[in-house]
Amino acid sequence: MPSVVTANRLVDGIVVYLAPDGSWTEQIDRARIAETEDEVKALEEQAAADVKARKVVAVYAMDVAVNGGTVDPLSVREKIRAAHRTTLTKDWYDVPL
Amino acid sequence: MYRYDEFDHAFVRERVAEFKDQVERRLAGQLTEDEFRPLRLRNGLYLQLHAYMLRIAIPYGVLSPRQLRQLAMIGRKWDRGYGHFTTRQNLQFNWVKLVDIPDVLSALADVEMHCIQTSGNCVRNVTADPFAGAANDELEDPRPWCEILRQWSTLHPEFSWLPRKFKIAISGAAEDRAAIAFHDIGLKIVRGANGENGFRVLVGGGMGRTPYVGQEIRAFLPKEHLLSYIESILRVYNLHGRRDNIHKARIKILVNQLGIDKFREDVEADWEATYRDAIDLPDGERDRILSYFAPPDLPPRPIKDEALDHRRNTDPIFANWLKHNVRPHRVPGYSTVVVSLKEPGRTPGDASSEAMELVADLAERFSRSEARVNYTQNLMLPHVATADVVALYDILKAKGLATGNFDLLGDMICCPGLDYCNLANARSIPIAKEIAKRFEDPKRQEEIGPLRLNMSGCINACGHHHSGNIGILGVDKKGTELYQISLGGNPKDDAAIGTIIGPGFRAEAVPQAIDTIIDTYLAERSDGESFLDTWRRVGAQPFKEALYGSA
Numbered sequence: 001m002p003s004v005v006t007a008n009r010l011v012d013g014i015v016v017y018l019a020p021d022g023s024w025t026e027q028i029d030r031a032r033i034a035e036t037e038d039e040v041k042a043l044e045e046q047a048a049a050d051v052k053a054r055k056v057v058a059v060y061a062m063d064v065a066v067n068g069g070t071v072d073p074l075s076v077r078e079k080i081r082a083a084h085r086t087t088l089t090k091d092w093y094d095v096p097l
Numbered sequence: 098m099y100r101y102d103e104f105d106h107a108f109v110r111e112r113v114a115e116f117k118d119q120v121e122r123r124l125a126g127q128l129t130e131d132e133f134r135p136l137r138l139r140n141g142l143y144l145q146l147h148a149y150m151l152r153i154a155i156p157y158g159v160l161s162p163r164q165l166r167q168l169a170m171i172g173r174k175w176d177r178g179y180g181h182f183t184t185r186q187n188l189q190f191n192w193v194k195l196v197d198i199p200d201v202l203s204a205l206a207d208v209e210m211h212c213i214q215t216s217g218n219c220v221r222n223v224t225a226d227p228f229a230g231a232a233n234d235e236l237e238d239p240r241p242w243c244e245i246l247r248q249w250s251t252l253h254p255e256f257s258w259l260p261r262k263f264k265i266a267i268s269g270a271a272e273d274r275a276a277i278a279f280h281d282i283g284l285k286i287v288r289g290a291n292g293e294n295g296f297r298v299l300v301g302g303g304m305g306r307t308p309y310v311g312q313e314i315r316a317f318l319p320k321e322h323l324l325s326y327i328e329s330i331l332r333v334y335n336l337h338g339r340r341d342n343i344h345k346a347r348i349k350i351l352v353n354q355l356g357i358d359k360f361r362e363d364v365e366a367d368w369e370a371t372y373r374d375a376i377d378l379p380d381g382e383r384d385r386i387l388s389y390f391a392p393p394d395l396p397p398r399p400i401k402d403e404a405l406d407h408r409r410n411t412d413p414i415f416a417n418w419l420k421h422n423v424r425p426h427r428v429p430g431y432s433t434v435v436v437s438l439k440e441p442g443r444t445p446g447d448a449s450s451e452a453m454e455l456v457a458d459l460a461e462r463f464s465r466s467e468a469r470v471n472y473t474q475n476l477m478l479p480h481v482a483t484a485d486v487v488a489l490y491d492i493l494k495a496k497g498l499a500t501g502n503f504d505l506l507g508d509m510i511c512c513p514g515l516d517y518c519n520l521a522n523a524r525s526i527p528i529a530k531e532i533a534k535r536f537e538d539p540k541r542q543e544e545i546g547p548l549r550l551n552m553s554g555c556i557n558a559c560g561h562h563h564s565g566n567i568g569i570l571g572v573d574k575k576g577t578e579l580y581q582i583s584l585g586g587n588p589k590d591d592a593a594i595g596t597i598i599g600p601g602f603r604a605e606a607v608p609q610a611i612d613t614i615i616d617t618y619l620a621e622r623s624d625g626e627s628f629l630d631t632w633r634r635v636g637a638q639p640f641k642e643a644l645y646g647s648a
Binding site for chain 2: 008010011012013014015051054057058074075076077080081084
């Protein structure tokens with residue numbers, strides 16, 4: 001299962017994802033995708049270093065689905081985090097309200 | 098209302114400076130997140146789903162126009178132009194930056210506000226009947242006692258590291274509008290045998306994953322012993338409450354494991370041994386605090402108002418609002434007006450900076466410079482002359498703040514849920530909005546009558562689903578949001594915990610399920626029965642059959 005590493009930025013708490021260049025991006029589509037356990041581990045180590053460097057907090061890896069250029073979180077919670085939005089409208093339900 | 102003295106000002110300023118230093122050390126790397134977390138949680142600062150959330154105490158729900166304007170300013174300058182009024186008479190900002198927190202706390206201190214006791218395992222912000230000092234069924238104003246408890250409990254060294262958080266609510270009226278039975282300690286001011294007022298003391302109520310209705314530990318506590326008696330309750334809890342399991346750490350678990358009689362015995366023994374040591378409040382200090390809550394000078398006015406009567410007779414929407422959102426005042430010719438934050442389509446409890454400023458202006462103009470927030474997430478203007486009600490209505494209506502649904506189905510309590518909250522398992526705001534849309538017609542709500550619909554996005558029950566006549570609890574079932582419905586809860590005097598009616602519903606099925614429940618009630622009810630009356634008479638069966646069939 002492809003994975004990305006996510007966190008909250010320390011200074012403002014905004015949801016971010018670890019990007020291929022080692023920076024943190026707010027856009028999940030620009031996150032570095034880890035395909036293997038070793039790749040996940042490498043991303044987690046990098047993230048842990050950034051926790052020490054006071055860039056981010058609350059780091060964890062999560063599974064995603066990759067469809068072409070888009071990266072889709074699997075859980076409702078992660079969909080909401082990735083959208084940086086609140087009170088999502090009805091089209092966010094599997095079945096419209 | 099209470100005004101800070103020099104000590105209060107210095108105390109809050111010191112606290113702001115202390116936390117400013119802690120934030121700076123966090124940002125400079127001298128504190129790790131593990132070290133910083135307990136410090137920020139002592140100052141109302143949480144890390145939520147999308148951002149930091151700052152929870153600001155509004156002691157016993159009382160706000161001055163100056164405070165409301167400052168909250169509006171903070172929302173505009175450091176957040177996204179709105180705040181969320183909570184079920185504990187607090188205000189939450191959802192998008193504040195850690196780097197800005199010291200400035201926000203300083204701006205709060207400018208208007209005698211802070212975030213102490215809005216998080217952490219301490220005595221939390223004490224809540225009260227929002228109609229305090231204005232209600233016509235009030236025996237005594239509970240706010241001075243809230244303030245006394247606030248001052249006594251703030252950073253109390255013995256009770257700063259309780260097994261778990263500790264919530265106190267006080268009512269001084271005949272009707273319980275503060276849900277006191279669902280608090281760790283609930284206090285009701287009652288008249289004693291000798292004609293003196295004192296407190297009926299409930300203990301061990303609460304919501305969360307193990308809900309309990311508070312039980313009476315004292316039928317009558319003389320007022321002068323309030324602090325020493327509460328101290329004894331807290332001491333017994335502090336000694337014997339569980340610290341090994343967060344889910345069993347609240348006082349309700351201790352009270353129910355020991356049994357109320359044994360718990361009472363322990364508290365009374367501690368109290369007998371300690372109360373003479375003069376920890377109770379000196380009379381002079383009590384009188385000083387009482388003086389801040391002297392009722393405003395409201396000369397009685399005519400009860401009848403022709404313009405109001407005319408409007409009522411010609412404008413059914415106004416008449417509906419008047420019936421539900423305008424409540425009698427203890428002084429003839431005045432009313433308490435509920436400013437609804439429950440307009441269909443809006444997030445329950447959210448208020449924009451503009452709305453806060455408008456209510457501040459209206460409080461100055463119409464309500465002796467006082468506003469309130471109630472635990473059901475509305476604002477209120479406590480002292481409005483009946484002759485001003487029409488003018489006030491027109492201004493509120495123009496801004497979407499005059500939905501006439503107070504204590505009706507549309508007046509839902511709703512926690513932030515998975516749209517904001519790190520603990521939530523499911524969304525609650527979109528469900529509330531969808532239900533509000535379905536029951537938008539005021540005539541339908543009028544037909545249904547008083548109904549408390551409460552919704553939480555997780556088992557922690559910030560949305561008070563256990564005490565809703567209809568309660569909705571969002572859970573996560575294998576990655577899908579699922580909603581459990583319970584019926585028969587009641588937050589008022591005859592407090593009760595709702596009963597789960599059956600298997601949960603998917604989000605899109607919830608509004609129809611509520612509709613089915615309401616239709617069942619309307620079909621079953623006898624003349625004059627409220628939803629709760631009918632539920633208590635007919636029980637779960639008709640509702641189960643309507644929802645799930647008679648399999």
